[in-house]
Amino acid sequence: MRSRISQRIAAGFFLAVALVAPAAAYGQGVSPSVSPTAPYELDFTLPTESKSGCQVCHGDPALVRVRDGVVMSYYIDDATIEASAHIDQQCVGCHLDFTYKAPHGNGDWVTSAKTACRNCHEDQSRAFGVGVHRATVPNGNGSVETTTAPKPLCGDCHGAHDIPMLTDNPDGQEAMHADGWVVCGSCHEDYWDSYDDYYHGAAYKRGAKDAPACWDCHGWHDILPSSERGSRVHESHLVETCGQEGCHVGVDENYTSYAVFIHGRSTITDDNPLIALVRSVIGAVGRLFGGGAE
Amino acid sequence: MSAILLAQVNVWMDAVFILLFIGVWLFVLFHFSISIPKGRFRKKWIEGKWPEHDHLPVFLPKLMHWIHLLCMLALAFSGLYIRFPFFDGGRTPMRWVHYIAMTIVGLNYLWRLWYAFLAKDRDYKKFAITKRDLQSALGVLAYYGYFSDNKPHVAEYNVMQKMSYLLFAVLMLAQGFTGLSLLTQPILFGLSPREVLIGWWLGPLVGGVAVAGAWMRVMHYAINWLFIIMTVVHFYLAVNEDFLIGMDFFGFKKYPKDKLVTHGHGHGEEHAAPAGAAALEAE
């Protein structure tokens, strides 16, 4: 235990030397300093307590650490942050549990950063709190408890340092629109696969900008299971959802019942007797030739 | 209810038409292979005995057929992309290809109609199906079915050619109509082409304008395959039945002058026809 701490101190020391040495070498008279206002123990020059400070280390592509045998990069590209919606925020605005120590410790960095959003985005965070992705669910005894089921945090869908500006920013909206696999598909893989009808799913996966992303129909922060009446894709809401501005304006139930096709094309295809016949013929021919080859 | 039907019809159409498309190629291959033992292959491709002609294709129909052909290829390609997006990022560009090609092919169609009926060299009579055409129909079928080696000769186009060319023309109208009724943008004094073309009559019949539009899409897609399948046959027959005139029609190679016959040589005497397209009027 002691030796690990001393290793870390040694590492911190070398880091500090490495950082300060070039400045000293310039002979500008910059003495190794501990900022008088900073409460941390690190002996390196932090010009400010924010971005450029963190970027002194995290702006270096070589900043890696081996964790559980995996090389993890801790490099944050300046250009990424500059292009993001959060260019004006300080690092510690989201990384609330920054310990002002190096190494910074093994706190649950990721979780704290991915949930820090609520401090600014209150409406979204409230909406999230009533959607199916919230972590606290009714336990059947009249109260709620935190579920152990995997649930996404803000950052799991929105990303991290590269979150684009969405408001009044077509590029950002486009990038978000194209992100269906990351945002929804990577967890709901079966629904991603079955989203394959001609003009919605198949087109969406081929980058059609006017084809709906998952959330354009299902909703987002307050998203509910389609079986719940409140869901935007519950039968009772299809007329509004399909008929939203820019889509099938003015349609009625006669038309929206066609929505079964949106996630149902593969089932309908599998159930088609002619297609089943063709597949079995192809299968039989395949076995005829493939079988003999062994 | 109607919606489940719609979904199933769409899947059925994909299966049926793709099989038909493969089937028509197999059929053409089969038909061609029979022409070898029957001696027709040898006669045409080796001995060079192609049908004789008494006049050559004229310029404007050639040009219009070219324009038509290129547009149809673009329409089929872009249209199939709209239904089956088979590469990335193509939706908007392929829509534009479809919209531009449909405009050109529509104008070209009107031009062809003008040429057929109103031009100095009007040629609508080439396509008119007469009583004698109908009487020759069984004979033509027997010839193509290898039951007989005599191809009845009534006019420049045989009855099956006339019928298929007329069918092409009718299908073009249907395709234009069904295609335009897929447009939902309010570009006509606040109404969309869909509302103007089908909304007011088909809409109430099938349960709404949008459902009517979906059925038009079904039709447009079906006719798309009819075009493709008919064009495979048309292409095969153009190449394998009358290669030399086809080459001339496409402007690739002039029909050999020495093969040009005046009337009475080898091909049916009855139709009164001096040289020149306009005059070639079957009745």
Ligand code: HEM
């Ligand atoms: C003659 C005039 C034509 C017009 C006015 C027309 C119009 C249209 C329109 C507006 C669409 C819908 C495009 C969209 O969703 O943005 C469409 C789709 C399509 N067109 Fe055409 N088109 C024409 C001819 C053709 C021809 C000749 C073919 C094929 C040979 C063709 C094949 C298709 C196909 C396969 C689709 C997709 C159908 C589907 O979504 O299932 N079109 N057409």
Ligand code: HEM
């Ligand atoms: C695949 C390539 C094609 C070939 C090799 C081809 C070949 C020919 C030939 C050789 C003729 C006869 C010309 C004559 O002797 O007067 C002809 C006429 C005709 N073809 Fe095609 N064609 C092709 C594509 C198409 C397509 C895609 C369509 C329509 C969808 C079409 C519609 C017609 C029509 C309506 C005629 C009647 C003559 C006219 O319009 O002047 N063809 N074609």
